[in-house]
Amino acid sequence: MAAPRTTVWQLDPHTKAKHDLLKFYLGGWFPVLSSYNGRIVFLDGFAGPGRYQSGEPGSPLIALETLLAHSYFSKMKCEFLFFFCEAKKDRFESLTQQIAGYKEAHQPWPENVKIQLINSEFSETATNLIEHLRSQKRRLAPTFAFVDPFGFSGLPMSVLAELLSFSSCELFVNYMVDHVNRFATAGNVDHHLVDLFGTTDYKQVGNVTPGQSRQQFLHDLYERQLTDVCKFPYVQSFAMINKTGHIGYYLFHGTRDVKGVELMKDAMWKVDAGGGFQFSDRLAGQDVLFTESAVDTDPLRRALLARYTGKRVSITALEQFTLIHTPYRKTHLRKPVLTPLEREGIIQVERPGRSGFPSGTWITFP
Structure with a gap:
């Protein structure tokens, strides 16, 4: 569904902005959830090779560093369980080396921080985890699922709904609307699109009248499914706009707690997207750009x-x-x-x- 990647690649400006957002959010999420839970989970569904070509850390290392370097970490007594899932064998091997090097550089490793590396597809990992919990008659601990694919395959709405059914679970997903829009009426990847949305309603995008936005239709459908199928009462979306004014993708955040909304809003307004990219949302038909230097209220x-x-x-x-x-x-x-x-x-x-x-x-x- 997207151009192939090598084992490692250059860090794009929009990816850095996305990672900054993740760092800011986890900086607030870790202490809040750890204060009243015995265990919390961070699940990275498309973890990547661990680092980029110039040495910048990927999302797994960012998540670990955000926790271990946190000023309140010594007071967080709960267990932190990190699942890093990467399906590509070469990237998984690179990730394994990077995690090993990170742990070696942070000895003695804290006993309450556990890492599990998984060399499989995200959907398979999530399904296996659900089945394991069922067999143990247990519920998933509060979880933050970071799902950042290159395309749109391997993201079944039904799996997300079941995996994140616990009240304190949250989802942060990269919704590649450009790719979806390109293939929505092609007919050759319908099985992926049905999985993605959990419905065939996406086909109605072909009936969008002139003057209406196909992207907006597909955005609204995905948002509705996160609300109706995953049962997230609070769903926010943020458009990533490139220097030409074109929307490349949306970042969706789903939560069942107003505090999660507040934390994500605070994180969004802290990020300096840079590189000609901007985060935006719409209100009353007008774009709202997330830039603290000149806030248009x-x-x-x-x-x-x-x-x-x-x-x-x-x-x-x-x-x-x-x-x-x-x-x-x-x-x-x-x-x-x-x-x-x-x-x-x-x-x-x-x-x-x-x-x-x-x-x-x-x-x-x-």
């Missing part, structure tokens, strides 16, 4: 005015709306949006203190 302002016209609403509800239904962070709400709205006399504010928007504040939108 006008779409958030318009969304709030449209959503809450004629209503009196708490600051807590506004935070939840901002976090769950827009691309923005909580920090983009108060000073960038609410303060100007109050100054302009557009909203009326009832606050328990003399200034700001503390807990207990109510806002009326005329």
Whole structure:
């Protein structure tokens, strides 16, 4: 489904941005989950060779380093189990060497950090893990599944749903919409596409009318399946836009906890994509670029005015709306949006203190 790769290759700018995002997110996820669980799992479904041509670390080493170098690691008493899955034999051998070298450089190796290297396809690994847990009558520990393929084969929606059915499990997946769009109506890889979506509805993309976006149709379908089949109440997607303004792929994050949404939002806004690539999302028909240096909060302002016209609403509800239904962070709400709205006399504010928007504040939108 994609161009062949050698054992190792150059690190692309968009891949570095994706890895930075993973690092920032795990930096928050590890301490949160380890504080109330005896074991947590990181599953890398397409782990790769471990390093790139110029020596940059791949996702397995990034995940390990994020944990071991964390300022709170000594206080994290739970067991960390890392599954690194790589199907290609040459890449698996390279990964094995890189992990061995990393462990040797970090002796004494912490007893609560376990690594399992698996030389098989992601779908096979996930299915075997599910069957093992069933035989043991056990449930999967809270898991963060990082699924980053080169194409779209080997990602069955049904397997993702079963593997991540536990309430604290999360998914971060690279959805190669460009490849999907190219093959959606070709008819020669339908078995892969049925697996990917868990439905044949993708074929309706051929009926998209002129002026509508095939990519948007395929994006919305995948998002709907993550919600309906995998039962993720919170699904966020982030477009990776190249220097020509073209969407190369979407990153989807699925979680069942609002805290996971908050952590991912914080990570997204920290990443400097660089290399001419940008992360973006859409709100009210307008692109929102994830760049802290020049945040355009006008779409958030318009969304709030449209959503809450004629209503009196708490600051807590506004935070939840901002976090769950827009691309923005909580920090983009108060000073960038609410303060100007109050100054302009557009909203009326009832606050328990003399200034700001503390807990207990109510806002009326005329």
